[in-house]
Amino acid sequence: MLAKPRSKMEVANDFNHDLVSFYRVVKWHCDELLRELEFMTNSRKDFEDFIAQPGLTEIQRVARWYVRNAISFGGMGSYFGTSKKSGGVQRE
Numbered sequence: 001m002l003a004k005p006r007s008k009m010e011v012a013n014d015f016n017h018d019l020v021s022f023y024r025v026v027k028w029h030c031d032e033l034l035r036e037l038e039f040m041t042n043s044r045k046d047f048e049d050f051i052a053q054p055g056l057t058e059i060q061r062v063a064r065w066y067v068r069n070a071i072s073f074g075g076m077g078s079y080f081g082t083s084k085k086s087g088g089v090q091r092e
Helices: 017-038 044-052 058-071
Strands: none
Touching: 017 058, 044 058
């Protein structure tokens, strides 16, 4: 959705409010989100902490939601686990 050419009218709607927040933060605060993600670690402790305390700001919540989903088993954000191939959050 973010890479496609703009159309006359765009509608982003999802049952998962975290996904909608993610799109909003990427659109308006991408640099701040990247800074927040820069030093996040791939650990079970952080994963559990992110579930228990999702963040103080919208950018922190989105960053923690993204990391939880990137390093969770099956990408659902509920159980810690990664594949041997990916190793967690992928950074370019």
